[in-house]
Amino acid sequence: MLKNYIKIAFRNLWKNKTYSVINIVGLTLGITCSSMLFMLVIDEFSYDSMYDQxxxxxxxxxxxxxxxxxxxxxxxxxxxxxxxxxxxxxxxxxxxxxxxxxxxxxxxxxxxxxxxxxxxxxxxxxxxxxxxxxxxxxxxxxxxxxxxxxxxxxxxxxxxxxxxxxxxxxxxxxxxxxxxxxxxxxxxxxxxxxxxxxxxxxxxxxxxxxxxxxxxxxxxxxxxxxxxxxxxxxxxxxxxxxxxxxxxxxxxxxxxxxxxxxHFNSASIEYGVDTNKGEITYVYIFMAIGIFMLLIACINYMNLATAKALDRGKEVGIRKVSGAFQHQLVTQFLSESTLMAFIAFILSFFLVDLLLPIFNSFTDKNFVFNLDTVGTIFLLILGVTVVVGLLSGSYPAILMSRLKTTYILKGAMQTGKGSVALRKVLVSTQFTLSIVMIIATLVAYRQLQYIQDVPLGFENEQMLIVDINNGEVRQRFETIKAEYANSPYVEGVAVSSRVPGEWKSIQEIYTKNFGSADSMKMNYIGFDEDMIDLYKMELTAGANFTGNKSVDSLHIIINETAVQTLGLEDPIGKYLELSDDGTRQQLQIAGVVKDFNFQSLHNEVGPMILGFRSNPFQSIDYFSLKFNSEHTEEVLAHADKVHKMFDTFSSMEYHFLDEQWAAFYKEDRRVSNVFAIGGGVTIFIACLGLFGLASFIIQQRTKEIGIRKVLGANVTNIVGLLSKDFLKLILISILIAVPIAWYAMESWLQDFAYRIDVSWWIFALSGFVVLAIAFFTISIQSLKVAFTNPVDSLKRE
Known part of the structure; x- marks a missing residue:
């Protein structure tokens, strides 16, 4: 019996090639993309599962x-x-x-x-x-x-x-x-x-x-x-x-x-070993996108299958007259959807292997497709395939098996208003999900562009940061600093204990107004006299360090937020008391620096104390080299040569500051990439289904169109008539998608201390793009039939 079901299923797939290709392509994309996203979700939820206890x-x-x-x-x-x-x-x-x-x-x-x-x-x-x-x-x-x-x-x-x-x-x-x-x-x-x-x-x-x-x-x-x-x-x-x-x-x-x-509950925990903290919201987003893709692919199948119910009515009627039971008909139609899903599964299996390196590159994961992992991946894709096959075929199978034999054989077979209504709901659902994805992509892209372009209060480009990992280097830093500067491509050099955009922990020390009983923790970084100018920070009051160690060691510079936090009206010349781990100092405020972002834009600027490089709280840890970006290789070679002159024990450890700032938003960029790819794939699958559905429905209305042309209807009238019903559904989808997308993206943007406003034009542009794509998809089929000779249309059975 099973062999017979499969044989008939193959015949039907071969007989309806266009219908089959549309469904298989949609299912393949849906299974491939969702399987990779589910791999990511499973990996995130499996953190620390390898330990027995x-x-x-x-x-x-x-x-x-x-x-x-x-x-x-x-x-x-x-x-x-x-x-x-x-x-x-x-x-x-x-x-x-x-x-x-x-x-x-x-x-x-x-x-x-x-x-x-x-x-x-x-x-x-x-x-x-x-x-x-x-x-x-x-x-x-x-x-x-x-x-x-x-x-x-x-x-x-x-x-x-x-x-x-x-x-x-x-x-x-x-x-x-x-x-x-x-x-x-x-x-x-x-x-x-x-x-x-x-x-x-x-x-x-x-x-x-x-x-x-x-x-x-x-x-x-x-x-x-x-x-x-x-x-x-x-x-x-x-x-x-x-x-x-x-x-x-x-x-x-x-x-x-x-x-x-x-992994998922450590966002607020500082100084932990978990550098790769997870964000459960993002994982739910990945899961939702994977489910969306599967749903859209399944909806395509359900739409086309229910639309083709009229074509298969006689087949169902003959089977029923021949003694077929309802469960046998359900099995037949489910076997067809499952067979189609399994063809997609085979294609998806190879497609996952092909796309996995690309997927790893933008998710920062290390999934591999080899003998050790192929079994797990195989089972994952297989499980998704079975779900897709049964889900996509369930409604068409039940619908077709319930058709009344007497009506079918009389030629009066109808699938009923319910199936037409369902097709409309399914089309609207497809495009609602697609529009949400497109809006999310645009918002995420604009936010990431914003945090790259927003003024940070300093310049982070063309800045090479070289670590100090040796006590001897610290002692001879002035000589080394001069050697670093001895290059035509190095525009300036400074030393500091930390740099803006620090990836290590920033020192915090107890700070209070002189004579006050209450102290509070404030961020603390040691700067030399060249740091503020090198980073083009702005002093709003007072003066910079002078380079005179005996004088500068008695002074500090604070940022504007620290002035407000301490309640200082005229801070220059005032004294603050700083203490940490038993060390206590009374230091005079020499200057006020305009607020600069020393952490990512997920965080608001906090109060900052800038001490001189020679201080009891934190030793210098970095050289900052401002360089000519057209000669990066020469600068690196020169810096490495200088490093080897003074540190024979360790190799030069360095990074570019702008790349470090980009790393702060790695997770946000990953989500943006998933949105973009997910949006593109979902809209493609949805339009693929729309193309097939429009093709079939237009085919059913060929005689009607021929009569309208004989009565004087032109190409524009025909295209408008055939597009109208579909475009209404897209407009409904836009109205549903906009509030959902607005709420979702407003929630996502709450994680940023500095963020964009979600503008109305993003929703308008997303809706217009989807309408244009949908109209283009429908018009391909509409124009084809509109230009057909009405005589040929009326001759069709």
Whole structure:
């Protein structure tokens, strides 16, 4: 029986080639695009799922309360983990990670290798976070100070093989690092990302301070709870814990964040290890777009199938007279839709393989199509295909199987007003979704253009940032600065502790008016005397640093927001008291700089203190080189030459500041790209279906058109008549889509502190574009029949 169904299905597909091609192309695009989007969604929801004890692992988060409000920190004081484990029986175990310095540098075979994705880890780390090992014993690998566990990538980079156990690495000639383990590269969907783990040097003075002080933050702490423990019960008893360990308990509170929640619920958490924070809203958007594409492809099939019901009426009637039951007819029509979906599935499978590298490039993922992943991808596309086949064929199958035999055989068969109404609803739904996508694409594009063009308060173009990773370089920075400037293509050089658009954390220090009791945290960056001019920042009052260390070290420059926050009417000459980690200074305000965006435009400008480069709070960390962009290669070669003259240990680490600013909006750009591609694909699939539906309906009205032409109707009348009903549906779609799109994009724009207004012309342009495309699609078929000789039209059966 099944063989017969499939054979008849193939005959019908072959008989109606245009109908079949339209449906298969639409289904192929729908399945391909939605499958890749669902791959992205599944990956996002699978974060940290590789750890066996994921359901019992929690990250410790501190809630820090100050006059400015509450803030959440993913980094806590060093003793917290042990103290909690000792005080609460619900906690079975804990482990901590530390970061001592920005990067770690290894020397091997007279070459230097730097890495920022590293942590110092406690010996039991792998007991809580199990991974796939290539070599070594996870139970003992991190027991000794400076023992090193490296990933597969680093083993190949250093030694050309994963057989690296027992090999020694140098770091600055001071310490030997013994390789005690080699692990597989971490999956991309782990919130903790590292390539190197180092055994904690317990005898190091810095570690002793940070691991015992309740006033210093530095430990990333994870807790393993007992099988039946509830994190809420621990939090309820936290008040007593805080009171016994903190001088000001009212400023501190803690809560436990479940491991599966970290990826999507960490937007407000600062100083965590999770650099790739997820946005659940975006994932829902990707999911919705994938579903939209499938729906539109299914709607095409349903539209064309119900429209062709008239053509297949005799076939249904004969089958019923021959004794076919309703369920057999349903099976027949479902087999046709499923067969069509499976043809699309085969095409989609190869299309996914072809398009995956492009998809990876704009989603910043690393999906691969190989023997390890083909099974998962195959099952995903197969599952989508089965859903599409059954969904798209369900209504036509039920509709056709319910047709009355007597009416069919008398030639009076009608599908009823219900099926016509459904086709209109389906067409309107298709174009509503398409219009929403087009509006979203235009809004996202304009917002991304806006944040690229909005004045930042400084110039970020043609700026090369070179990291300082060596204490000797800091001591000789003036000589190095002069050497960097000794190039005809370098227009200026400055040094600072941080730069506008910083990707690392910006120092925060307690600040208060001199003599005041209340202090607040403010951002702090050390500038030299050339930074403000080099970045073309604007001083609104007072003066810049002079370059005289003894004078400038007693002065600060603050931004306009800091002036307002501190309530200063005439700030020049006033004194502020700055303090951090036991260091306290009274400094005089020398100048006020116009507000500049030192963080992405997702954030409003906060209060900023600019101290002189020589200060007790933060040492210099960067050289900024303003260069001629026509000679970028020469500038890089010159900078690298200078770097090697003064730092023989590490290679030059650099980036271009404008590229760093672009990186802030990577996730927004990814969403914009998905909107654009999704909008293009959905409108194409919708128009493909509209073309087929218009073709079929116009074919049904051929005699009517012939009669109208005989009675004097011209081409314009005919095109208008045939387009009118479809264009009405598009207008309805526009009216429905506009409020939906407006609400969705207003919600998305709330994430930006600086944003565009959603202008009326975006909706008008989107509606016009869709109307024009739809009219063009219908006109192709309308013109064809309008120019047909009416005699030929009237001869048709």
């Amino acid at each position: 994921k359901d019992r692992l929690y990250r410790l988060i501190e809630i820090n309360t100050s006059p400015e409000g509450e803030r959440e920190f993913g980094m806590v004081p060093g003793p917290t983990g042990k103290a909690l484990s000792d005080d609460y029986e619900e906690i079975e175990d804990y482990t901590q990670l530390y970061k001592f310095g920005g990067q770690i540098v290894f020397q091997h075979n007279e070459e230097a290798y730097e890495e920022r994705d590293y942590y110092f880890a406690e010996p039991n780390f792998f007991e809580l976070f199990n991974l796939e090992w290539i070599a070594g014993d996870p139970a003992t690998a991190l027991e000794k100070p400076f023992a090193v566990v490296i990933n597969e990538e680093w083993a190949m980079k250093l030694f050309g093989t994963t057989d690296a156990l027992g090999k020694t690495l140098q770091s600055g000639g001071e310490t030997d690092f013994l390789v005690t383990g080699v692990i597989k590269d971490l999956p991309q969907n782990s919130h903790i990302q590292y390539k190197i783990l180092v055994g904690i040097p317990t005898g190091m003075e810095f570690y002793k301070q940070i691991s015992t002080s309740w006033d210093r933050y530095g430990a990333y702490t994870y807790l393993l709870l007992n099988e039946n423990a509830q994190p809420e019960s621990i939090h309820q008893k936290m008040e007593g814990f805080v009171a016994s360990h903190f001088e000001k308990p009212e400023e501190h509170d803690f809560y436990l964040q479940a491991l599966p929640d970290i």
